[in-house]
Amino acid sequence: xxxxxxxxxADACSNFLEILPPTCESxxxxxxxxxxxxxxxxxxxxxxxxxxACAGPVGSCKSRLAGIATAPACGSSSLVSAGRxxxxxxxxxxxxxxxxxxxxxxxxxxxxxxIGQGKFGxxxxxxxxxxxxxxACKTLLxxxxxxxxxxxxxxxxxxxxxxxxxxxxxxxxxxxxxxxxLCSGGRLIDQMVKEGQYSERRAANIxxxxxxxxxxxHEMGVVHxxxxxxxxxxxxxxxxxxxxxxxxxxxxxxxSLSGLAGSTAYVAPEVLSGNYSEKVDIWSAGVLLxxxxxxxxxxxxxxxxxxFEAIKNVKLNFHTGIWESISKPARDLIERMLTRDVSVRIxxxxxxxxxxxxxxxxxxxKTLSIKSKSKNELGxxxxxxxxxxxxxxxxxxxxxxxxxxGSSETSSNSExxxxxxxxxxxxxxxxxxxxxxxxxxxxxxxxxxxxxxxxSNMNANNLCKAF
Ligand SMILES: Nc1ncnc2c1ncn2[C@@H]1O[C@H](COP(=O)(O)OP(=O)(O)OP(=O)(O)O)[C@@H](O)[C@H]1O
Numbered sequence: 001x002x003x004x005x006x007x008x009x010a011d012a013c014s015n016f017l018e019i020l021p022p023t024c025e026s027x028x029x030x031x032x033x034x035x036x037x038x039x040x041x042x043x044x045x046x047x048x049x050x051x052x053a054c055a056g057p058v059g060s061c062k063s064r065l066a067g068i069a070t071a072p073a074c075g076s077s078s079l080v081s082a083g084r085x086x087x088x089x090x091x092x093x094x095x096x097x098x099x100x101x102x103x104x105x106x107x108x109x110x111x112x113x114x115i116g117q118g119k120f121g122x123x124x125x126x127x128x129x130x131x132x133x134x135x136a137c138k139t140l141l142x143x144x145x146x147x148x149x150x151x152x153x154x155x156x157x158x159x160x161x162x163x164x165x166x167x168x169x170x171x172x173x174x175x176x177x178x179x180x181x182l183c184s185g186g187r188l189i190d191q192m193v194k195e196g197q198y199s200e201r202r203a204a205n206i207x208x209x210x211x212x213x214x215x216x217x218h219e220m221g222v223v224h225x226x227x228x229x230x231x232x233x234x235x236x237x238x239x240x241x242x243x244x245x246x247x248x249x250x251x252x253x254x255x256s257l258s259g260l261a262g263s264t265a266y267v268a269p270e271v272l273s274g275n276y277s278e279k280v281d282i283w284s285a286g287v288l289l290x291x292x293x294x295x296x297x298x299x300x301x302x303x304x305x306x307x308f309e310a311i312k313n314v315k316l317n318f319h320t321g322i323w324e325s326i327s328k329p330a331r332d333l334i335e336r337m338l339t340r341d342v343s344v345r346i347x348x349x350x351x352x353x354x355x356x357x358x359x360x361x362x363x364x365x366k367t368l369s370i371k372s373k374s375k376n377e378l379g380x381x382x383x384x385x386x387x388x389x390x391x392x393x394x395x396x397x398x399x400x401x402x403x404x405x406g407s408s409e410t411s412s413n414s415e416x417x418x419x420x421x422x423x424x425x426x427x428x429x430x431x432x433x434x435x436x437x438x439x440x441x442x443x444x445x446x447x448x449x450x451x452x453x454x455x456s457n458m459n460a461n462n463l464c465k466a467f
């Protein structure tokens with residue numbers, strides 16, 4: 001159900017926008033320097049930056065995670081030509097967003113240090129002159145429709161707790177100044193690089209939060225097109241906020257998008273070959289989930305061309321190596337998200353009701369997990385424990401408990417270890433209730449006890465190798 005539609009735009013473009021960065025020096029590394037250019041621009045820029053300070057640690061952990069290049073949104077915008085009043089272009093601008101043409105941003109805010117650098121300008125800390133409240137101010141150079149679209153889409157999505165709120169917009173001769181809610185917790189990518197592999201519980205909770213935001217965007221008719229951990233900001237309390245709607249597009253039901261847009265490592269295969277839909281965000285989120293769980297990106301290569309080749313052709317193997325320490329439902333979810341057949345790839349809603357997500361994030365199931373642990377320590381057979389309240393009738397009806405027969409000794413070490421076996425068993429049981437018939441048949445049903453290794457067993461060395 002779309003909640004609020006203020007017109008839509010779907011592109012059927014064939015030309016890439018010409019977007020060049022103000023300077024290469026504005027970015028500290030080559031990988032950053034390449035962000036958000038069309039693939040043509042990227043090649044040109046690569047040549048230009050080859051020998052200068054843009055060169056960076058391409059093989060480093062961070063650059064591998066960060067992806068390699070990004071293309072701009074492509075296609076004609078429904079917004080009128082650039083360089084004129086933003087307010088006029090954005091007919092739907094909310095009255096709650098204060099737009100200042102007469103007012104200068106300096107009248108209301110004190111601009112402070114730079115806290116981020118984007119492709120079109122910088123992001124600075126700013127403080128309200130009225131009450132000292134802190135915000136982030138993104139200053140964008142006028143002249144590109146993409147800039148207007150970013151403001152319009154932020155405005156369209158504002159109000160959701162997972163989307164960076166647009167507080168005010170100011171305009172002067174050269175720039176737009178977007179005063180946004182400040183996310184002081186940094187970017188998810190930085191946390192990932194610092195922390196490496198996440199436990200399944202933690203990954204599932206972060207991921208659910210992200211998927212709720214993506215679901216909201218899709219319901220609002222917005223395809224983000226650049227889901228990656230660099231664009232996920234954190235509040236001081238650790239809540240996720242999706243940012244950077246520079247590549248986002250609005251679509252009406254059934255309309256498709258075209259044009260190269262996204263970040264190399266995260267881009268969906270159909271973006272490389274033609275028309276696509278909001279499912280590209282699911283693919284990118286699947287890439288992110290892969291990185292969260294095992295600490296490295298699924299599709300890699302020495303050049304962007306090699307990465308694209310991998311995205312189009314590499315068959316991921318979830319059965320060996322590091323994947324043996326990850327629960328089968330987690331692998332099942334990633335597989336469903338990284339499915340090249342778009343018609344089979346699951347939706348945001350389906351991700352959110354996937355057993356792996358439910359197991360780690362739904363209170364009733366968490367309670368069950370804790371109860372199970374303590375009962376298991378008392379020697380109650382594992383089989384009896386892995387039936388969730390409310391599932392009983394269904395499992396009785398089917399007469400089939402596809403559970404792992406475990407022993408009490410398997411759950412004695414840590415909560416994560418306990419979860420690891422339980423999640424396999426329980427999620428398969430849940431799948432009989434929540435997942436429709438054709439999908440259920442694709443679920444991995446454990447045939448033997450799951451090895452008792454959890455992602456929490458991974459050490460820092462693995463992470464460094466992985467990245
Ligand atoms: N609301 C915010 N609060 C705190 N920091 C922010 C906020 N918005 C942006 N930043 C910082 O500024 C950086 C650049 O912002 P953003 O990604 O929106 O710009 P961009 O021009 O689209 O950048 P990119 O080239 O990465 O796509 C972010 O990576 C982040 O570090």
